[in-house]
Every structure is written in structure tokens, then in C-alpha cells.
Amino acid sequence: MTELSLNTIKKQLQEAGFKLTPQREATVGVLLEKEKEHLSAEEIFLLLRLKHPDIGLATVYRTLEILTELNITYKVVFEDGLSRYDLRRTSNEHFHHHLLCIECGNIEEIHEDLLGEVEKDVESRYQFVVKDRRLTFHGICRECQQKLRNK
Secondary structure, X not given: OOOOOHHHHHHHHHHOOOOOOHHHHHHHHHHHHOHHHOEEXXXXXXXXXXXXXXXXXHHHHHHHHHHXXXXXXXXXXXXXXXXXXXXXXXXXXXXXXXXXEOOOOOEXXXXXXXXXXXXXXXXXXXXXXXXXXXXXXXXXXHHHHHHHHOO
């Protein structure tokens, strides 16, 4: 799996006519650093403020929208209604899937393509070209199962 780097993202921004401003670089840095955490714009903003007190929430939102438009990030909305941002892994043709714990809210990622055959069937049966797909499994994570057993 090809990992995203600051240089890769900088190149993608430049190819689309955008500069990697210090604010954008800091935002991308948080996304790279906290890649597995599915952060909202507000959470990214709060982390950025620790090192960059002059950055504004509107700047973070604009940066995330640009990154989403360029397919560098995905915007994902879970049950809590907050938009969260995931970095797109360049080796994945499609968006990865999620396991969402309904007890603690933990989100885990599945990077394997579990829907390849389903996609082929949909395209064939419905004459429909699938461009992307998203799947979230709702259940109880290992840790919460253990806690529930120990009650």
C-alpha cells in the first residue's frame, strides 16, 4: 500500500493550481499524523491551535474542502452527524470500509476490497458504472464485547 506523504500531497495540490501554504501544510500534517483517528474539522482545528494559534477555523474548512475536491481526503459522516476526514490511500481504487462500535464509538478501518464481486454484479445487472462505494459495519468492538462479558 502506498502511503501518502507531505511531498505527494504538495505535488497533487500544485498540479491542481494550489500552493501548499503554511496553513495547508499544517492541516495536512495533522491529517498525516492522526491518520487513523477520523478527525472532524473542529478537532483538526483544536490540534492545530496548539502549534499555530493564529490559524482560523474557516481556513481549516477551506483546506479540507480543497483536499476533498482533489480526492486527497474523503469526507465521511457517521451517526454523530459530524463530517470526518480520511486520507485517501493512493493504492486503493475505492474508499476503504469502516467498523463502527455502537458502544464506544471507536472506528476501525478495513482496507481490503470486500465488495469487488458485488460491484461487478451491480455493473452487469443494472448497466451501472460504479465510481465509488462506502460501507460501514455497525456492531460491538472486541474491547466492548469483553467489558460486556465481564459485567
